[in-house]
Amino acid sequence: MRETIAVLGFTPRDTGRWIDFVAERPAATLFHDHRWLEAVEAAYGYRNHHLIAERGGRIAGVLPLTLIDSPLLGRSLISTAFGIGGGIVAADDEAIVELGRAARRLGERFAVNYVELRGGPSPGEEWIEKTGLYESFEKEMPAEADRIRDWLPRNRRAEVKKALRIDEANEDSFRLDQRVDDFYAVYSAALRNLGTPAMPKKFLRLLKEKFGDDADIALVERNGEPVAGLFSFWRRDRVMPYYIGGGEAGRSMRAYDYLYYSLMRRAVARGVRLFDFGRSKIGSTHSQTKTFWGFEGKPLVYHVALIRATEPPNVNPNNPKFARFVEMWKKLPLPVANFLGPFAARNFP
Numbered sequence: 001m002r003e004t005i006a007v008l009g010f011t012p013r014d015t016g017r018w019i020d021f022v023a024e025r026p027a028a029t030l031f032h033d034h035r036w037l038e039a040v041e042a043a044y045g046y047r048n049h050h051l052i053a054e055r056g057g058r059i060a061g062v063l064p065l066t067l068i069d070s071p072l073l074g075r076s077l078i079s080t081a082f083g084i085g086g087g088i089v090a091a092d093d094e095a096i097v098e099l100g101r102a103a104r105r106l107g108e109r110f111a112v113n114y115v116e117l118r119g120g121p122s123p124g125e126e127w128i129e130k131t132g133l134y135e136s137f138e139k140e141m142p143a144e145a146d147r148i149r150d151w152l153p154r155n156r157r158a159e160v161k162k163a164l165r166i167d168e169a170n171e172d173s174f175r176l177d178q179r180v181d182d183f184y185a186v187y188s189a190a191l192r193n194l195g196t197p198a199m200p201k202k203f204l205r206l207l208k209e210k211f212g213d214d215a216d217i218a219l220v221e222r223n224g225e226p227v228a229g230l231f232s233f234w235r236r237d238r239v240m241p242y243y244i245g246g247g248e249a250g251r252s253m254r255a256y257d258y259l260y261y262s263l264m265r266r267a268v269a270r271g272v273r274l275f276d277f278g279r280s281k282i283g284s285t286h287s288q289t290k291t292f293w294g295f296e297g298k299p300l301v302y303h304v305a306l307i308r309a310t311e312p313p314n315v316n317p318n319n320p321k322f323a324r325f326v327e328m329w330k331k332l333p334l335p336v337a338n339f340l341g342p343f344a345a346r347n348f349p
Helices: 012-024 034-044 093-109 145-151 154-167 181-194 201-214 248-252 255-269 285-292 320-330 334-345
Strands: 005-009 051-055 058-063 066-070 074-079 114-117 128-130 134-140 172-177 215-222 225-235 238-246 274-281 302-306
Touching (some): 012 034, 074 093, 134 285, 145 154, 181 215, 181 238, 181 334, 201 215, 215 255, 225 248, 225 255, 248 255, 255 274
Parallel strands (some): 238 274
Antiparallel strands (some): 051 058, 114 302, 134 274, 225 238
16 A cells, blocks of 8 residues: 655755755756755745655655745745745655645645745645746757857847957956855846845855855956856756846946856856746846747746735736836935845845
C-alpha cells in the first residue's frame, strides 16, 4: 500500500533536504532556491513559513511561503515573495493537492487576505487562476558566441553594433564587479525615475553574498562613473538578467543593449544557452523591449486562494490605484527616495 502524504512546516534542519530536492526537480526555479528565500527573510524582516510534503520520510514536494504583513495592503502569503516565480514543486499530484490544502489552512490560521502562488501547478479547483497580467520570455541561443549577432532581429543587430563602441578606446568602459554599491546607485535612480520604490540595498548584498559566482554584476561606465548596471543569476542551463537600470547617459550609449549582448556572449562561452528574460507586464514597454530582441512572450498563470479577500489581488506599482503614488515618487529627490524606498517596497512583494 502506498504511504500517505504528510505536510510539515519547514525547519532549519530541513535545509539540506530542501536543497537536494529542489536540485533534482527541473520545475524548480531561482525562487525555490533556499538562498533567495533566506535573503528575503533577512532583508525584509518577513517570516517564512515554507511547507514540505513527505511520504515515508522522503520529501515529495515543497512550497516556499512568506507571510507578508503590509502596512498598506494587509496580510498575505506569497510564493515567492519579491520574486516573479514560485509555487509548488512536487513529485506527484497527491503532493500538489496536499500542499495546496495546507497552504489554505495556513492562510486561515494567519487570517490573510489571500494566498498567491506565482507559478507551478494548480493545487485544485478551489484556487483561482490569475492570468492576463504578466508574461515570461525565454529563448535558446546559438551554440557559438560569434553567431549571436546574426541570431538577433535586424533592428536589434544595428543597435548592438552601435553599442559596441563601448569596447573601443574612449571614455566608455565595461566591468564585472562583486560589489553592490555602484550597481544600486544606478538601479535605484532608474527606479525612482519610473516611480517605483527601490528594495533595500541589504537585499541585493545578501543575494550576492549567498549566490556568490551564481550572481553576476555588470556595469557600463563613462569616465569611470557607472551609468548602467545589470544584476544576473546563473542557474543550471540558463542565465537570467534580473535587475537592470541606468540613466540618460546609459540610454544614449545603448548601454542596455551592450549589457544584454555581452551577457549572452558570456553565457554561450560558459556553455549556457537558455536566456531567461524574466517577467514583464503584458503590453508594457519592458515587454515590447523583449520582443524587439526576438523573444516571444508566454502568459504566466498564478494561483490564488481567497481567504478574507473577495477578489484576486493586483498588487504592483502599475495598478491604476497607485497612479498618484507613482507620479509623486518620480518627483522625490533621489536621497529621499532611496531612504524611503525600502519601507515602501515592503508593500509590493
